[in-house]
Amino acid sequence: MSDGDEKPVDKMSFEEAMQELEQVVGRLETGQVPLEDSIKLYERGNALKAHCEAKLKQAEEKVAQITTDAEGNATGTTPVDGS
């Protein structure tokens, strides 16, 4: 939340990014943030938004079936028609 513990946006999960974006917007909306900080917040919000959008775009269905060895370990996958 504070500037100190900012996590790199590209390391965030969708939920983390979304949550922080909400905080960022909330703080911007208070209008109590100094201009310098609000510029940072705005840019941070930009990055968070882009990250969330990218995560939403990665909505690709890919279904595969696990293949196993004799010990029951997963060794690979075979594609499955997911219809």
Place this chain on the structure above:
Amino acid sequence: MSDLIEDAQPGMNAPEFTVAEISGAVKRMIEGEFGHVRVRGEVGRVMHARSGHVYLDLKDERNVLAGVIWKGQARKLRVMPEEGMEVVATGRLTTFAGQSKYQLIVEDIAPAGMGALMAMLEKRKKALAAEGLFAAERKRPIPYLPEVIGVVTSPSGAVIRDILHRLRDRFPRRVLIWPVAVQGEKCAPEVAAAIRGFNRLAPGGPVPRPDLLIVARGGGSIEDLWGFNEESVVRAAAESEIPLISAVGHETDTTLIDHAADQRAPTPTAAAELAVPVRAELSAALAGLEERRRRAWAQGLALRGQRLRDMARALPRPAELVQYPAQRLDHFAGRLPGAIRGLVQARQIALGRVGARLKPSDLVAQGGRRLDGLAARLPAALSLAAGRKRAGLDGAAAGLRPALLRRAADQRRRDLDQLRRRFARAADRQTADWRARLDGLERLRQTLGYTETLKRGYAVVRAGTAVVTTRAAAEKAGALEIEFQDGRLPVGAAGGGSAGGAPGGGAPRKAPRKPGGPPEQGSLF
């Protein structure tokens, strides 16, 4: 005694069997009579042999019936009997002649009605709950948006299709299906192995490690779902590092895996709904946030701009700021020349007044007074100053260190001695050198001089101080003087003897016509 014998008598008539005969007879009778029986009882000790056969006891309060389930049969059982379970076993009785035993060959064994099964389930549930496997604090949160979802279920059938459909509707994801049998004796071990197998996947490995597991199965009888009540499955689900959603059977069916799962879904479709959010809703929420962010930003800027304009309006204009000071400057600048003139005049007047009052005698008298005063203060001041100087001197003297001075003096002295020695040596060398050169020059002078020539028999003839070199000059001269190597001999031209008294005083035998020494010759000319 005789009684005994007599008693034995009647037996003598009975036919006599061998052990094999009686064993065979018993076997035939038992197998014939009890070729197909249903036995109800409580399961006692159960032993799973390595061969795959299962040995168990059926019992009531007082009796025990040994039973065996052959491997092939055991595999087909839907519910594996456990100690304490009330069961109905179907099978046939047979004997085991080698040990004089009889036993029930179980062909099928099932809990004695729903009540018995549920009672057993309840007992197992309590035991596992006591271990803490179902504790709320063990539950992991379901990730908001998993990237990879692992599904443990039958690869064919409606269940996986339902899950995939619902996922597609909401938020298409990567799905890994771990195929398992969802009923029968293979069900429990395969489901447990699949859960553990997914957990064994390393992040970043060839097979992506799921962020979420769904264990799913469609509806069925309690016996059909029994695998999901098995302890191995419950333990695997409880131990799963990956958050797990169970979706077994219909809404009303509850299996033990539901208690161990991090979340229970009533149906497979519901599991998919729990697994992922709706993408469209997220997009909308994101768009909403974006809108708010832009508006907040624009508003923030507008607010600040407005504030800036307001403040700017309140700010006085620069020209106004300097107008008043400029006016003051003009005012004073105008008054300045007059003021200076006035000042000079005032000074002049004051000077005139002072000058008029000035009298030399007064000055002298004043000077005399000051002198007297100073003279009176002088001795004391002197002694004071002298005292101060002395104190200073004492301080300096105290600071003086004779040893240091002496050392310095010694050093100087040594330096001086050394210099003196060097000078003496240099001077000796120089004088010797000069002497050598002087000797050389003297020798040269002597060689070059005429006196050496005199030794070889030449003589110098002089008339007075002039050297005579011709006969004519000799005739003209009154008296001559001949210089030999050992002295001069005056010779009178008219034959008069000289005072020298040298013998042989005639005319010179030979008028030496010698070139003469350069100095004499030089001076001659």
